[in-house]
Amino acid sequence: MKNAMVMIQMKGITKTYHIGDMAVAVLKGVDLEVAPGEMVAIIGESGGGKSTLMNIIGFLDTPSSGSYWFEDQDASHLTDNQLAVIRNQKIGFVFQQFNLLPRLTALDNVCLPLVYRGVPHPQRREIAKQLLEQVGMGQRMTHHPPELSGGQQQRVAIARALAGKPALILADEPTGALDSQVSQEIMDLFKGLNSEQKITTILVTHDPNVGRQCQRTVRMADGRLSEV
Ligand SMILES: Nc1ncnc2c1ncn2[C@@H]1O[C@H](COP(=O)(O)OP(=O)(O)O)[C@@H](O)[C@H]1O
Ligand SMILES: [Mg+2]
Numbered sequence: 001m002k003n004a005m006v007m008i009q010m011k012g013i014t015k016t017y018h019i020g021d022m023a024v025a026v027l028k029g030v031d032l033e034v035a036p037g038e039m040v041a042i043i044g045e046s047g048g049g050k051s052t053l054m055n056i057i058g059f060l061d062t063p064s065s066g067s068y069w070f071e072d073q074d075a076s077h078l079t080d081n082q083l084a085v086i087r088n089q090k091i092g093f094v095f096q097q098f099n100l101l102p103r104l105t106a107l108d109n110v111c112l113p114l115v116y117r118g119v120p121h122p123q124r125r126e127i128a129k130q131l132l133e134q135v136g137m138g139q140r141m142t143h144h145p146p147e148l149s150g151g152q153q154q155r156v157a158i159a160r161a162l163a164g165k166p167a168l169i170l171a172d173e174p175t176g177a178l179d180s181q182v183s184q185e186i187m188d189l190f191k192g193l194n195s196e197q198k199i200t201t202i203l204v205t206h207d208p209n210v211g212r213q214c215q216r217t218v219r220m221a222d223g224r225l226s227e228v
Contacts, residue, residue: 011067013066027049150182
């Protein structure tokens with residue numbers, strides 16, 4: 001049993017990509033601790049490895065070396081199936097380009113993670129409706145993503161991330177494609193989820209104004225993280 005006050009504990013995480021015979025060391029020893037309920041911003045130069053780290057935190061990718069404990073479990077000792085369970089049941093992802101399915105309505109996009117979880121049809125529609133209302137999209141449920149503005153699409157994407165009742169939201173430049181006013185609305189939504197529902201949030205951003213609104217900021221530089 002490790003420290004219950006820590007959700008994420010990374011030590012010496014490295015990631016090296018091999019392209020042909022060339023090795024590119026992207027992460028060179030990342031240390032990171034995140035407590036449950038925290039809201040942390042990750043900043044740093046483009047190409048510095050922020051998305052690579054987010055993918056590792058979210059079990060979409062594995063590190064080359066180092067230790068990663070998530071809620072008292074040593075990730076290196078988990079099978080692919082166990083990692084998929086954590087990914088699906090504990091983590092909600094939000095991306096810069098929203099990544100909604102264009103042919104599905106907003107409602108069906110939010111339902112999709114619940115389909116994978118085996119939630120029956122009438123129930124998942126009810127949950128998705130409530131979530132869309134919660135993110136201010138109650139009037140747009142039958143719209144398709146191409147009929148929505150960027151800010152509206154991001155709201156739908158956030159509702160989709162919430163569908164699995166995640167303990168952790170990973171948002172990789174969630175306001176990167178939005179103008180400053182809409183950016184602020186999306187930040188207000190994340191801040192509300194964090195303060196009211198205690199959802200731990202890690203958010204990558206280029207925008208100092210976004211970073212300033214998180215409790216804590218860490219900077220990625222030279223393949224490592226340091227507190228700002
Ligand atoms: N799958 C991959 N294969 C090879 N190189 C990659 C791969 N993913 C990312 N990289 C490289 O790793 C570096 C860091 O990328 P990334 O994590 O996307 O940085 P950031 O999100 O900070 O902009 C870049 O040089 C990128 O080209
Ligand atoms: Mg990136």
